[in-house]
Amino acid sequence: MWAAPTAASWERARFRPGQRVLDVGCGPGYATFDLADLVTPSGGVVAVDVSQRFVAHLDAERARRGYAHVEPHVQDLEQLAIEDASVDGAFARWVLCWVRDPEEVVRRVARALRPGGAFVVLDYCHYEALMMAPRGAATDRIIRAVTESFRQSGGNPDVGRDVPAMMQRAGLEIETLRPIVRLARPGTALWEWPWRFFENFLPGLVASGGLSADDHAAFRREWAERSRDPAAWLLTPPMVEVIGRRRA
Template identity: 40%
Template sequence: MSQSSLPEDDYIIGASNQEILRLGQQHAIWRERALAGWRRAGLKPGMTVLDIGSGPGHASFDLAQLVGPTGKVIAVDQSALFLEAVNEGAKLRGLTNIETLKSDLGKLTLPGHSVDMIWSRWVLSFLADPQDLFERLKTVLKPGGVFIAHEYGHYETFGFSPADPVQDRFIDAVKASWRAFGGEPNIAKQLPAMMANIGWKTEFMTPHIFTTRPGELVWNWPMGWLKSDGIDRLVELKFLSEEDGQRFHALANERAADPNSILTTPMVIEVIARRTSSD
């Protein structure tokens, strides 16, 4: 199976109104970590920020408010549905400093020296050739500009406790789906080398991981994906058998009903790098 198996404006998790709602809940949970990362990266009013793989714009809205009317956010996504949500959300919030650009990141082209910061969250892992994207972003970022990513670095930490054998098969299916479509679920570990290839210097790295229990806010992040179409999508795409899909649905329901169960989230690694050259 290849990336061409999906519609041009789709992505492997699926672009839908339900997914827009799930991504909103996801951003609410991760918003504090994103804000802290942006502060570490030196986000300031007046900056131009490129949000690659913006989705429906939850991070773009925060970025636009922080850079203010003298700054600008360029939200890039291949989904027309998501970009429509960005435009509608910006209008509702009175934000006039967000531009949207429909583009496959594999074909993205922007003027040189045009942005101060590039933000990526759960995007690079889906690309067949992230190094190619970095080559094209190399001159888009202004000299001294900063790149910050929140990307998966060790997906294998995801799981329930008590564990169950079907859990391992589910994680294997998730990783297989990524790689079959040309992506890499643990891409964050490869980013420093990729960025060194284009002369960007990695300045900071830190892991982000949650351990949560039923009824807690963070519990709803992975469970929201599982209960929406996370499991069924893998069955639909033939990476998980129908039997294992049903078993994992049952396991998730059992663990949600057990107040003593624990869910550990996939490890996300924050990577901050800077363009030090002027060429």
């Protein structure tokens, strides 16, 4: 769903074949293999995530596809240990919003960049602006509950606002700042994207007391109604693309 806008960001950052790129908080590898295709086997992708499960999945997929130029590592980004000036680029999508100390992560990634290397961040800058039309009270409650749970778990659902300043303090020059907001209508693949997130995330939120079972059920009904309404639409939570570059 996000491969095309992400590839456009990589292009603006001038990621290219032969480079060694760090996938910061790679998850199960949604972007990792696209990045590996871009840098080709003459380059490489160092893929780091704190989740053993995600990294094991990525490693199995790497072996299955025969991508010897992808190196998966289990590491906490707040203690990211990678040689200084060892990568040509770095990429973090939807990661800084989850970490407790994003500034420390930005600092460590900036140090890992070679002079001239770019750090591409795609992250939320105002999560609560996720918007459903026609407006629904149940959806509004879900958005508030999800935003609150982000904060309670130590994350920041608006982290994108602060990323340029963090990059600047880490010695990077801000090269581009762009908004990313997309409009989805029922029946499209993009419409399914927030739905899948909610279907995965909300049961845990109910179990932990962050949302009532009634509110969850009301949301599922409201979503089903909107999904049948040709006049319905939604805006994805606004994100910002920040590209910072280490001086050559």
